Amino acid sequence: MLPFQLLLLGAALSPAHAITVYGVQGVLQGAPTAGVTASATITSDTAAGTAVNDPGNYTGDAAFNPVILAAPPIPSPAPPTQFTVQLPNNAQNQPGLSIQQDGSFLGFSIEMSVVTQVIGINSTFLQVPFLNLMALVAERGGSVHIRVGGNTQETATVVPSLPDGKMIEKDKGDSTNPTQTPALLLTPELMYMMNNVSALINVKWYLGIPFNDTSNLRLQIAEYGEAILGDNILGFQLGNEPDLYVNHDHRPPGWNETNYFEEFGLVINAIGQDSNIPVKNTLIAPSVSGTWSPEDVWDTGFIPAYQNSLGALAVEHYPDDNCAAAFPDAGFGAPKDPQTVFPEYLNHNAGKDIVGAYIDSTNIAQQYGKPFLMFETNTASCGGFPGISDSFGSALWGIDYALQMAYANFTGALMHVGGVDDSYNPFTAPPTNMSQFEQWTIGPIFYANLVVAEALGTSGTSQVLDLNMNEGNIYTPGYGIWENGQLARLVLINFMTDPTGANSYTTTIQVGGVDGEANATPASVRVKMLAAESVAVKENITWAGQTLGNRFAADGRLSGDEEIQTITCDQTQNTCQVTVPAPGVAVVFLTDEAFAESEPSTTQTFATTALTKTMNTATVPASVLATSNGNSGADRDSLTSTSKGSSGAGRAAVGAPGIASLIALLAGMYVFASAVRR
Incomplete structure (x- = not known):
């Protein structure tokens, strides 16, 4: 059998740097790249305390914005040195001292709708820069914890197959939803892809179960997730930011914490009766974002009522938002000035102020023997602030914030990864029309994951x-x-x-x-x-x-x-x-x-010599990519659980892996969907 091919949408050419940049750095001087209409003039003084960039009317992808802010002045009085x-x-x-912490403490939350840009096209086409990045974190902290979900999980539906062998397909976004989240169709190929990543690198996963319609439950993500990922699945988030459901028109006005408690129970009962979900105690909740406090949910009796079904308690929090700039017609008011906001991220109180609101909940979690997770976070919601979220300051903020959470007895935190519409990404693939001559962009905040992993180490006793x-x-x-x-x-x-x-x-x-x-x-x-x-x-x-x-x-x-x-x-x-x-x-x-x-003794890397072609690809033996969970291509005619005490009898059939999508991509026919904003 020929080895599977791991392909990369990237290139070996380094970006050019110039004084006048058309659109984004990486575009050569001359006519702007198609679809990019802005220019920005950059000077060289980045540390003298003055702004060094006039973004003008930049309308390109937020992930590659050219905005560079002024560093805040030295405080007065200056600290002792x-x-x-x-x-x-x-x-x-x-x-x-805190409870004992793992080096995997700081992981990633990847919006479900952008996995094809970030992780891979399908189970046989994995994004090699992503593998390299995850290997860097895993070898320092022992493993990497990744959540695939977000707003898009709420409208996700598993289907047996999609046209042209696609793994994921988006329906038109809901224009009434402030985050413009698209409905999402996905195939079991998503879970096969995730598991093949875990066959190469010690990555463990969280997945999201749709909670948008509890009268018509869709539990297939949990069914397939258990069967395909086995021990590589950490848990399933049930309900993403339920405290925002009314604002996002997912529930009628007046829907509250008690209603959430009752509907959560309906899903638990359904899971209890679903033989295709053999593990019943890995749900992640309540994942409230701040409109409700976690205490609002605890007061309903949530934890004692559902403790046998809960794998971990979780919240989500962004310290600020850039929604007015990202969605100017959605009624968020005047946009915030990033230069004015910047100093708020550059001191120790930034992390302490976030974490302080959750101290009571981390204590409650310990009383019930449950992990307590910051399930989704980053510098600012609605894509982050250009010039802040993609600055070196975000790395300092991320390190201090993560270690403050660890000190306060959180047990993990996940930095969110969106698409090219977001400034805060730890890593971003180049747009499709640039993938043949540009490589990936690593956000400064990714360095926080490296530093925290090394600081906490691999012993699990820190x-x-x-x-x-x-x-x-x-x-x-x-x-x-x-x-x-x-x-x-x-x-x-x-x-x-x-x-x-x-x-x-x-x-x-x-x-x-x-x-x-x-x-x-x-x-x-x-x-x-x-x-x-x-x-x-x-x-x-x-x-x-x-x-x-x-x-x-x-x-x-x-x-x-x-x-x-x-x-x-x-x-x-x-x-x-x-x-x-x-x-x-x-x-x-x-x-x-x-x-x-x-200090890693060896560094596992994956070659990155491929473009969107079949030549010069990195290869991994099929025996490795088949994974330890029985997921070879020959065995995909039915689902077989790897969980103890369960079998695949009676489960829905699964088609062959997405070979058609691979062929379509190699023919140059695949086009990435636009990224969802967060």
């Missing part, structure tokens, strides 16, 4: 503490991480931008020497830096000296020589000094074991 942090070596001597260092200054936060009961790593953040270096800060670290502990500062520490010229820049970002490339230049692999600082400590004085640039993040590894665990 010399201070000491003294910490016990033993976790038992440090009160206030406990997090907000250090409240530098007298609690909000521009210089830090976290301590104890692993297997011992202080293992520090994460030090500097939100300020100062090209002179005057506001870089130096932390004097002391380990032990308190509460009867002996001095325990090591002879040396190793440090990795996340660095860029300014919080406002979108490119030239490095993690330990390596980069994923600039816009339209990424294949999902880190490039450049790795740079790891080794800092000699003074064990006589029990001190070790680490300097954090303005802006930047330092991850300090205090033990050889902590460093070895987070």
Whole structure:
């Protein structure tokens, strides 16, 4: 049997950079690319505190917008730049630590309607940059958790097949819905594709079950998900932001938390009677977004009533929205000015203010023995803010926010990924009309996933503490991480931008020497830096000296020589000094074991030499892509569960994998659907 082919919509050509950019970076000087009508003039001073870009009348794809904002000025008074942090070596001597956390803590939420752009066309056509990116995170944190769902899951229906072998097809969007979410048809090929990703990389999945019509339930996503994904499925979200159903015309006026409680019970009863859903206790809920608080739902008796069906409790939260700009005719009022909003993301209170509202719920979740998830989040809803959501500042915000959630006993968080209409994407494929000469664009916020994965490691025993260092200054936060009961790593953040270096800060670290502990500062520490010229820049970002490339230049692999600082400590004085640039993040590894665990010994990569052609493709043996769940092409005439104690008897037939769609694509006939806005 010939090996399956993993194909990429990408290219080997790097984008050109010019002073005057037509449409987006990556387009050569001259006539704009078809469909792009704007131009923007860019100057070179990105760190001096003044705006460096006039976006003019930019009307291109938001994911590639040229907007660069001004970095906020140094606060007045400026924070101290010399201070000491003294910490016990033993976790038992440090009160206030979080529960034990996994390196997979920070994952991704991918809008269901854009999976063909992001993950793959079908089970035999996987997007290679996506595989490379997931491998980077998995090898640092042990695994990657991904949710496929969002607004589009609510209108999703599984059908046996679609014309031309398509895996997903969108119906016209509901014009009355503020997010213009399309109805979605999908085939079981979606789950086969997801499972083939898991055969290559340690990726685990969440899926969404439609909840838009509880009088006509559609549980096929759960049926197929259980049968095809088996142990690779983590759970099923039932109801995405139900507190917004009335606003989105999914429920009549007056529909409330009690109605939600009652309808949730109807679905649980239906699942209980569905022999094709053998696992009954993996539902994720209530996934409220802030119009209702989680306490509004808990007060209905939700958790005790349904605890045997719940795999995890969850919420969704965006700290702000850009809806007025994204949907100017939807009654959201005047658009917000990103330059004015930018400073709100660049301090420690940004994450603390979000997380503080959920402390009671994380405590309740522990009382019931349930994980508590931030199931969907990012910088701002309705696609994010150009210049904020795709800036280096978003990476700093994402790291601080994620570690604040871990400290507050969330058990996971998922950064949302939309389509080309969104500025906040951790990664974006090039538009179809550019796929033969451009590669992927990696959003700065993706670096947050790398840093958090390395900071928490692969042991599953990491406990997090907000250090409240530098007298609690909000521009210089830090976290301590104890692993297997011992202080293992520090994460030090500097939100300020100062090209002179005057506001870089130096932390004097002391380990032990308190509460009867002996001095325990090591002879040396190793440090990795996340660095860029300014919080406002979108490119030239490095993690330990390596980069994923600039816009339209990424294949999902880190490039450049790795740079790891080794800092000699003074064990006589029990001190070790680490300097954090303005802006930047330092991850300090205090033990050889902590460093070895987070530093990948080998990097799994997938070749990216293919365009939309059949030549020079990356290949993987069919025995690997067939997966461990019995999902070879020869066996797809019926569903067979991999869950303990169940069988595939009586399940609906499944057609052969989407070979027709592959042929159509290779003939140049496949056109990506437009992305849904979030």
